[in-house]
Amino acid sequence: MTRDDIKDVVLEIIEDINDEEDLSKIDGDKALRDQIELDSMDFLDIVMELRKRFQIQIPEEDYGNFETLNKSVNYLEPLLADK
Amino acid sequence: MSQLPDSQRIVITGVGLVAPNANNLTDFRQALLDGRNHIQEIEHRYIGKVPAGICNFEETKYRKRKENKRGTRAGCLAVYAANEAINDANIDLNNCDKSRIGVYTGLTEHGNVETENEVYNISQFDYNVDYWTHHHNPRTVLNSPAGEITLNLGITGPHYSIGAACAAGNTALIHGLQMLRLGEVDVALTGGVSESTSSFGIFAGFKAQQALAKHPDPNKASRPFDTQRNGIVVSEGACLYTLERLEDAKKRGAKIYCEITGYHTNSDATDFVLPNTTRQIECMQAALKKAGLNAEDIDIVNCHATGTPQGDVQEMRGIREVFKNCKNTYINATKGYIGHCMGAAGSLELAGNLGSFEDSCVHPTINLNNIDPECDCPNLVVNKPKEGVNVKTILNNSFGMVGINSVIIVTKFEQ
Numbered sequence: 001m002t003r004d005d006i007k008d009v010v011l012e013i014i015e016d017i018n019d020e021e022d023l024s025k026i027d028g029d030k031a032l033r034d035q036i037e038l039d040s041m042d043f044l045d046i047v048m049e050l051r052k053r054f055q056i057q058i059p060e061e062d063y064g065n066f067e068t069l070n071k072s073v074n075y076l077e078p079l080l081a082d083k
Numbered sequence: 084m085s086q087l088p089d090s091q092r093i094v095i096t097g098v099g100l101v102a103p104n105a106n107n108l109t110d111f112r113q114a115l116l117d118g119r120n121h122i123q124e125i126e127h128r129y130i131g132k133v134p135a136g137i138c139n140f141e142e143t144k145y146r147k148r149k150e151n152k153r154g155t156r157a158g159c160l161a162v163y164a165a166n167e168a169i170n171d172a173n174i175d176l177n178n179c180d181k182s183r184i185g186v187y188t189g190l191t192e193h194g195n196v197e198t199e200n201e202v203y204n205i206s207q208f209d210y211n212v213d214y215w216t217h218h219h220n221p222r223t224v225l226n227s228p229a230g231e232i233t234l235n236l237g238i239t240g241p242h243y244s245i246g247a248a249c250a251a252g253n254t255a256l257i258h259g260l261q262m263l264r265l266g267e268v269d270v271a272l273t274g275g276v277s278e279s280t281s282s283f284g285i286f287a288g289f290k291a292q293q294a295l296a297k298h299p300d301p302n303k304a305s306r307p308f309d310t311q312r313n314g315i316v317v318s319e320g321a322c323l324y325t326l327e328r329l330e331d332a333k334k335r336g337a338k339i340y341c342e343i344t345g346y347h348t349n350s351d352a353t354d355f356v357l358p359n360t361t362r363q364i365e366c367m368q369a370a371l372k373k374a375g376l377n378a379e380d381i382d383i384v385n386c387h388a389t390g391t392p393q394g395d396v397q398e399m400r401g402i403r404e405v406f407k408n409c410k411n412t413y414i415n416a417t418k419g420y421i422g423h424c425m426g427a428a429g430s431l432e433l434a435g436n437l438g439s440f441e442d443s444c445v446h447p448t449i450n451l452n453n454i455d456p457e458c459d460c461p462n463l464v465v466n467k468p469k470e471g472v473n474v475k476t477i478l479n480n481s482f483g484m485v486g487i488n489s490v491i492i493v494t495k496f497e498q
Contacts, residue, residue, distance in 0.1 A: 019148060019149075020147055037149070041153065041217065044217045048214070048217070051214065052208070
């Protein structure tokens with residue numbers, strides 16, 4: 001998957017969780033939680049959905065990598081390289 | 084006339100409801116007087132097509148889609164009904180002590196839906212529990228629907244569920260009344276909630292008991308007291324009441340629907356599923372005694388009447404005994420319209436009769452084409468409303484499995 005594909009997937013998953021937010025204005029370098037309504041349970045939803053879609057296990061200590069959209073893409077890029 | 088001080092008299096000052104055929108008290112009452120029911124056929128996992136009562140309401144009126152997804156169906160129904168009950172009571176939550184509001188939801192069961200869904204979910208992943216959702220436990224704790232209300236409304240008083248099978252709607256009302264009388268809370272938001280239609284297991288369980296209704300026309304499947312009745316139509320719904328002490332309701336000039344003058348709950352202690360007429364009689368008589376009323380003072384008896392062959396006979400046997408000399412007591416049942424709303428049944432069916440204080444009508448029992456002689460009784464109101472009845476007192480029955488009975492008596496409010 002390309003970086004753009006991964007970004008689209010993450011945004012799609014967030015939209016599934018919360019479809020009442022405007023995701024088009026998300027700044028990739030700013031914390032997601034500061035821009036849209038997302039709490040710890042929502043982040044677990046993101047992790048679970050990635051697991052379901054791509055069979056990847058994300059250890060708890062790596063959850064911090066999902067702070068921003070760009071950090072998420074950076075983290076997922078090697079994991080989804082051959083997907 | 085009540086002998087109790089106003090601090091011990093408990094009144095209903097707000098009603099919020101979601102039923103398969105209406106989403107507010109006015110529409111619900113009209114549907115019952117017009118004979119409009121709404122049962123549909125749904126397709127369920129494993130069990131296939133079954134008749135069911137499904138609520139169609141504005142789910143995002145009081146809660147975001149995101150919160151509805153995170154929470155439970157019961158929570159979604161409950162939050163809607165709770166907001167409507169508070170608004171109907173004209174209580175401004177921004178200007179009251181929210182730590183003095185208690186939320187008590189009556190439930191037949193809770194958690195079946197969420198657990199069934201998760202088991203199905205992990206079945207798609209070779210039963211690997213890594214795919215089991217982190218939402219499972221908060222969704223299935225038994226305080227869930229009541230807690231979802233407090234989260235939504237910012238209520239910081241007590242919240243929990245009253246588990247009482249299909250007697251739960253009435254039992255939660257009783258609990259709310261008791262908490263108000265004890266002075267534990269100043270407002271009780273209480274009644275019943277059911278999400279049971281989302282559980283295939285509930286349908287399958289009734290089917291296995293040979294107690295699940297079937298009919299080519301789903302709207303004719305729920306038919307209490309009819310010779311052709313063959314079981315229960317499972318429905319979802321919610322009906323919550325705002326209860327207050329009379330002195331508080333008077334102080335703020337609240338609209339008062341009625342006073343809860345009598346109540347009782349007891350146990351059969353005889354069978355897991357079969358009802359017990361003697362205990363039902365005792366329950367009705369104890370409620371009458373608490374209300375300081377005689378049987379002939381009751382104008383309407385709203386039956387539990389689920390449409391099962393044996394349950395309806397047992398209940399009517401008890402009603403004939405308790406009300407045998409009551410020429411002016413009318414009998415009706417509500418499940419022909421909405422099916423069996425399980426935990427919400429008692430409170431919804433009570434709500435359906437409250438309008439009679441104003442319109443002087445007794446709503447009929449519908450889908451009753453051929454009365455089973457064993458279920459017949461004088462003054463059973465059948466298929467069209469009985470008009471011109473000066474209704475002052477209503478007795479509402481609600482019974483449940485493992486032998487639980489609950490009776491509520493409400494009286495038209497008079498100073």
